[in-house]
Amino acid sequence: MSKTNNEKTVTLNEGREKSLIRRHPWVFSKAVLKADDDIKKGETVRVVDSKNNFLCYGLYSPESQIRVRAISFDENVKIKEDLISSRIEDAIALRAHVISRGNDGVRLVSSEGDLLPGLIVDKYNEYLVISISSCGMERFFDTIVNTLKKLYPDCSIYERSDTKSRAKEGLKERKGVVFGKEPEDTIYVKEEGSVSIPVDIKNGHKTGAYLDQRLSRIRVGALSKGAEVLNCFSYTGGFGLWALKGGAKKIENVDVSELALNAAKTGVAFNHLDPGHCRFIKKDVFAYLREQVEKGVKYDLVVLDPPKFAESAANLKKACRGYQDINRLGLMLVKKGGHLLTFSCSGLVDPALFQKIVADAALDAHVDGRVVATLRQDEDHVVSLPCPETFYLKGLDVMVL
Numbered sequence: 001m002s003k004t005n006n007e008k009t010v011t012l013n014e015g016r017e018k019s020l021i022r023r024h025p026w027v028f029s030k031a032v033l034k035a036d037d038d039i040k041k042g043e044t045v046r047v048v049d050s051k052n053n054f055l056c057y058g059l060y061s062p063e064s065q066i067r068v069r070a071i072s073f074d075e076n077v078k079i080k081e082d083l084i085s086s087r088i089e090d091a092i093a094l095r096a097h098v099i100s101r102g103n104d105g106v107r108l109v110s111s112e113g114d115l116l117p118g119l120i121v122d123k124y125n126e127y128l129v130i131s132i133s134s135c136g137m138e139r140f141f142d143t144i145v146n147t148l149k150k151l152y153p154d155c156s157i158y159e160r161s162d163t164k165s166r167a168k169e170g171l172k173e174r175k176g177v178v179f180g181k182e183p184e185d186t187i188y189v190k191e192e193g194s195v196s197i198p199v200d201i202k203n204g205h206k207t208g209a210y211l212d213q214r215l216s217r218i219r220v221g222a223l224s225k226g227a228e229v230l231n232c233f234s235y236t237g238g239f240g241l242w243a244l245k246g247g248a249k250k251i252e253n254v255d256v257s258e259l260a261l262n263a264a265k266t267g268v269a270f271n272h273l274d275p276g277h278c279r280f281i282k283k284d285v286f287a288y289l290r291e292q293v294e295k296g297v298k299y300d301l302v303v304l305d306p307p308k309f310a311e312s313a314a315n316l317k318k319a320c321r322g323y324q325d326i327n328r329l330g331l332m333l334v335k336k337g338g339h340l341l342t343f344s345c346s347g348l349v350d351p352a353l354f355q356k357i358v359a360d361a362a363l364d365a366h367v368d369g370r371v372v373a374t375l376r377q378d379e380d381h382v383v384s385l386p387c388p389e390t391f392y393l394k395g396l397d398v399m400v401l
């Protein structure tokens with residue numbers, strides 16, 4: 001049997017090849033029967049079944065539960081720098097239609113969605129932000145940077161590899177300028193040629209902004225004419241800015257982060273929107289929702305876009321209770337004929353489970369609702385067909401009857 005890349009071998013237990021045959025890219029540690037000696041952290045390995053049949057090439061993570069991340073199912077492909085470069089180019093080409101909609105903030109590379117496990121690249125105007133979360137991708141750091149420099153010679157590159165998940169890969173957190181100039185504290189990226197969203201590349205969440213919610217922000221704009229809007233977990237106020245642009249009569253942004261709320265305030269001024277219509281409330285959302293229910297306040301539109309409640313299977317039950325709680329309270333605050341836009345970015349909560357949680361919340365709230373739209377991450381956050389985990393952000397637009 002030929003060894004195209006002269007790589008070390010990882011052999012799976014009998015019967016554990018099924019998901020790779022279906023091209024799901026993760027090999028869990030429990031699936032591994034044996035691995036060659038001295039495989040280096042992040043090295044490319046050849047994965048075979050118990051009868052030594054080739055399954056894939058993958059990146060080896062000796063300390064992670066996801067032991068191998070598949071990078072090619074083609075035995076004849078060489079896992080070299082130019083494969084990574086061409087994957088990056090392919091990923092960028094896939095985003096042309098999102099960019100041409102007038103978006104200056106775009107996810108150019110979306111990890112497993114682009115067959116580049118552990119690599120995120122976002123572009124905010126003339127800044128590229130990279131985030132590496134697997135030790136396999138870490139080995140291609142120079143290739144990634146050189147490819148981006150070649151494709152975007154006028155852009156600066158900043159690294160935000162400061163995610164906690166790097167520890168599981170035996171990697172230290174890292175951030176800073178990789179090439180070019182240091183970003184200003186707040187920059188603004190235009191969405192859909194319309195609203196400018198504040199982004200803090202250096203200290204904001206993730207790479208600076210939640211680009212994945214773009215589609216739903218547009219929807220909020222379209223639903224907001226004359227509306228009273230409550231934007232929970234507002235972060236830098238993206239939904240609120242779109243609501244104001246869409247003609248909202250009143251908007252309340254609620255978040256625990258003062259930094260995020262301050263950025264949200266600057267966003268109102270930057271977009272020349274009327275600050276008189278806005279409130280910025282630094283409070284725990286659970287507490288604020290309860291207060292408003294007690295006061296009997298009602299809104300035309302309530303947005304619930306919480307952080308990931310379900311971090312692991314172990315806390316899934318607790319996470320579901322959290323989702324049910326905020327959705328019950330959120331639904332109680334919506335006027336008849338108004339909308340609740342509710343989301344979950346927990347990969348472990350699939351769309352069917354999420355709908356069940358919201359349905360249970362409606363029962364608890366004694367309200368009747370109708371799903372007028374199912375919502376999802378925008379297309380630059382690519383969903384891999386064989387890897388459903390890449391479809392992580394789901395939402396419902398529920399009209400209260």
Ligand code: SAH
Nearest residue numbers: 210233234235238255256257284285305307
């Ligand atoms: N909707 C935002 C993204 C939300 S990210 C957008 O479109 O850009 C989640 C936000 O929830 C973060 O800003 C975080 O500070 C905030 N947060 C987390 N727990 C919270 C809580 N219990 N109460 C209020 N805000 C909270």
